[in-house]
Amino acid sequence: MKYRIVADSSSDLNEVNGVSFAAVPLTITVADQTYRDDAALNVSELLTALEHHHGRSGSACPNVNDWLEAFGDSENIFCVTITSSLSGSFNTASIAAKTYTEQHPDRHVFVLDTRSTGAESALLIEKLKDLILAEHEFDTIVSEIKRYHSRTNLLFALGSLHNLANNGRVSHVAAKVTGLLGIRVIGKASQHGTLELLDKVRGAEKMLTSIIRSMKENGFSGGKVRIHHCENREIADKLKERILLLCPNADTIIAPTRGLCSFYAERGGILVGYESTP
Numbered sequence: 001m002k003y004r005i006v007a008d009s010s011s012d013l014n015e016v017n018g019v020s021f022a023a024v025p026l027t028i029t030v031a032d033q034t035y036r037d038d039a040a041l042n043v044s045e046l047l048t049a050l051e052h053h054h055g056r057s058g059s060a061c062p063n064v065n066d067w068l069e070a071f072g073d074s075e076n077i078f079c080v081t082i083t084s085s086l087s088g089s090f091n092t093a094s095i096a097a098k099t100y101t102e103q104h105p106d107r108h109v110f111v112l113d114t115r116s117t118g119a120e121s122a123l124l125i126e127k128l129k130d131l132i133l134a135e136h137e138f139d140t141i142v143s144e145i146k147r148y149h150s151r152t153n154l155l156f157a158l159g160s161l162h163n164l165a166n167n168g169r170v171s172h173v174a175a176k177v178t179g180l181l182g183i184r185v186i187g188k189a190s191q192h193g194t195l196e197l198l199d200k201v202r203g204a205e206k207m208l209t210s211i212i213r214s215m216k217e218n219g220f221s222g223g224k225v226r227i228h229h230c231e232n233r234e235i236a237d238k239l240k241e242r243i244l245l246l247c248p249n250a251d252t253i254i255a256p257t258r259g260l261c262s263f264y265a266e267r268g269g270i271l272v273g274y275e276s277t278p
């Protein structure tokens, strides 16, 4: 069977080696300029434009045709989207899936609502890749990825909730605590795929301690960790060090956030995807 993974750009992955993969860009608009979140996007430039602009800015999910184009001529497709609670991406992907299978009744499309984004989506895509390379049947891959999803998690630490509040993704009351010098909000993707705020801390040390504590409370005891940072390699490295002190066998990868996650996480923000023990 031929498989392709198609994910929206919120996973921060531009490519996945070893399997057929396509990323479908969301778009970000700052002032009168629209940026496509693809491999050619200069994320630093986007962040600088954002920091210099005090008017409206926002994002938009892929439309049905964008998805259909990325499906190409694949026989079997696993589609991975940002949480349906905060974006229309899952909805447009689902419509594209229905259209595609009506046109090709012998083909299959499974759309996974990650109820998350960024580093957790990256873990799910890696798992899909492993299942595809192990040559499992389509239905087996669907049930295995659902099972795996029940033990993947996302934590985030953000210096500002400004863009999230301005675009209606968190309340302005929640956003108010940030913006104060050095205050960071720690939160997680809730089981409903919304932002759940867990802690607010001042300073990098307290932030790292709070993240590690939340990971342990949520059942982390080794396994995979993906740290996606918005121009904050220093914190990502420190977090990796802490994780390896706790669990020397943890498999950690650090990567930069791409356009969509950078827009909302803002400069300095980090997203941590990790496995909890079954």
Ligand code: X90
Pocket (backbone or CB within 6 Å): 026, 058, 059, 060, 061, 082, 083, 086, 087, 088, 089, 115, 116, 117, 118, 154, 156, 169, 188, 189, 190, 193, 194, 195, 260, 261, 264, 265, 271
């Ligand atoms: O359709 C669109 O325009 C996309 C809207 C996306 C809104 C939220 C993006 C959040 C990005 C921020 C921290 C992690 C939040 C996790 C929530 C489940 C990253």
